[in-house]
Amino acid sequence: MKYTFLCILVCVALFNNARAQSANGKSKPVSVKILIDSLDRALDRIYIFPDKSKMMGSYLKSQMKKGAYKNISDPKLLADKIGSDLQTVHRDGHLRIHYDPEFLAREAAQQKNSGSPDFTEAIKQAKAENFAFRKVEILDGNIGYVLFHGFNGFIEEAKPTLHAAFRFVSNTDAVIIDLRNNGGGSPWMVKQICSYFYQERTRLNDIYERRRNKTMEFWAEPELADTMKLSMPLYILTSKHTFSAAEDFTYAMQVNKRAIIVGETTGGGAHPTGPVDVGQGFVVDIPFARSINHITQTDWEGTGVVPDIAVASDDALPKAQTLALEAQAATATTDEKKKQVQWSLRALKAHEYTSTDNTIYEKYAGTYGKFSVTLKEAKLYLHDFNGRTFLLKPIERSLFLATDWLQAEFLTSASGSISLKLLGKPGWEDIYERTK
Template sequence: MRSLLLAGAIAAAAPFALVAMPAQAQTAVKFDSRATVEAVRKTLRENYVLKERRPALDAALAKGLASGRYTVTDPQELASRINADLDAVAHDKHLGISFNPQVAAELKPGGQGDDDGEQAQFFRDLAHRNNHGVTELRVLPGNVRLLRYDGFMWTGAESQAAIDTAMAFLRGGDAIVIDLRTNGGGSPDAVRRLASYFVPAGAKLVTFHMRDEKPTVSNADAEVAGGRITGKPVYVLTSGRSASAAEEFASHVKGFGFGTLVGETTAGAGYRNDSYPIPGGFVLSVSVGRPELPDGSDWEAKGVPPRLAVAPDLALDRAQQDALTNLAGKAQGPLRTELEWAAAVHAARIARAAPALALAAYAGRYGERSIAVEGAGLIFQRDGGPKSALVPLGGDLFALERDPRTRLRFVSANGAVTGFVLERADGSKIEASKA
């Protein structure tokens, strides 16, 4: 298994968390807990990235052995207790042990899997099934182009082609959104390729310090398909689940200043890890390297903070609001109104704007159009046409979710809704009375 910048924000040993053991395979397992713990101690003494922390990790495990804490028969319980003790010392999201005989059997004793073997094929197949992490490409209102990237997967030419295809799509947008909110990390090679579209050719991205080896430097690619992307607003969405390689990319967004981070501070999982087989069918993920950004910093244990802080579920709305507002400032005529109205929809969602009246007051027939209460909102439909949710903009003003260029401004008399005016961004209006 290659060293990866890959972590789960909570679960340890993320590189092999993808390979879940069937429940029936976890029962009636015999193992020597002492031999397991001693193997963990030896592996950490020889490989953990921070030499000054190795004695404290070893002391914690020795204490657990002496107290009988690890004298258990359930392998999952043993893994849980070891992880708790390691976390109390290191708070390292790449450090942890997992019970997984299947992966343990595929790993070489030195900690490296067979790159040409079954495990390497597993990850190649995984990347292929998930389009190498590129899980969604979408055009949003205002020609804002969205890439949802769920993993920095890298198998070589195929992964590069997937990234290049995604970037060709984004290039056509007036603004770009890259969603890393559920991206737990992956390969530095994928980070390099994606970042290369936004930073100068050959730019120093990160230096990796691996064990006692000579540091290695990752530099931006000299060439990318279609050339660098410049002059477009770029927004990168993050959450506490954005980890490791996703945090390296977020660091480049911040360090090179080519985009705006939106959401919440990332996980703070900065180290690179290898996986080692441990007697008893266990796999130990060990941090064996650390990154160093061009300014000498890293993101371990602190994460990368956003410039626009907002709850993760509102990050896309916040990015769209900002992008559309900026685009509207450069537009004129109906297009400017269209972009401003679209931005207002996202602002209202973030502020959770409330209507002036109870939802039921707006329901009813308005000529060939109808409005109904469905769930916690209102649904607008023209006879024979598609349904669209109505987004409250505050007071008696609503926008059509399917078409933010259209608004409904309700009219009331003596506290009762009597009709609405359908307004369009091009200035046209349609008045309708309530039956």
């Protein structure tokens, strides 16, 4: 476990470091042949798909014979070109090559310092970033919302944050987990977070490692959930940027029918990866293992996780809210609960004004008892007796959202007179006749 996590952590660090580096001073000319041969051997020895590694090696050699790399003197540009050619043969979002001449020196220094990784600074940084957790809140309709951007590998250090986040939403009627900008991380964090949502030990996605020809099973373990049992409906938001461990989490939840996936098809990366030195300052991140689900006997590599409800990424949150509220409406047992749910469903339809034509709404302007409605720049505003002003956002032609607890509806009688109906979030309603 520590080895795999270290590989993933170093891979991410090297990738970010390589992006930031620029060639400093003059470097020795690169022998492309030696580089390609070394890369070919590494892929053949380690890459998770032996048949693909042979195809990639053959393609790189054919490109070299054609002179595709002959005039590339910048090592970083050479790495980019080779990386692009690798993806031409077989698309793998985890397979990358970069120029990092300091890689071996860092490895030697690490070995000198007791031979074990020192995560002190990495843990400090993870804490500063709140272990990638960005937002936890209760949305209208008692729906929990949890947003995080990564599956951090420091499980024990992160547990207080995790427990606090999921305990905050433990009394909700549904939970939405937002992974639309989650790039992945540790499979052990996937296991930890999954464990909050299962009432019994449940198998997730396994990881098969080619070099050792071994499969590591991953299970959701309820005893890891700090006594919480989150059995409410779960919705997971995805986008094309949802990747790696975020897909691992999503796929396991979908296959086990524990969550409804809403959004876009994910990025399609299912391979744990580690850095390998291939000489002359070049490092290749090689996927040495693959995820595999014991039910489907496959994974999401190259295809992504296909959502249950396909919508544009920007529309995923309101769609999931709508689904959760509709489920509440279907099971509501009191009129008050039904009114509250309908109020929330209507509120989700509120939108910005799309017309600049004053004539559309001018008939609603006027005084309604202790309330007044004004029209300014084709937008309606509600003014109450406490001096507060609310922009009325359209829901339907005569129905508007004033705040997260108040809606306003204009009723037109058969004779043409207009009344103002105020609908409060708890379910109360008041009607005011227009006096001016």
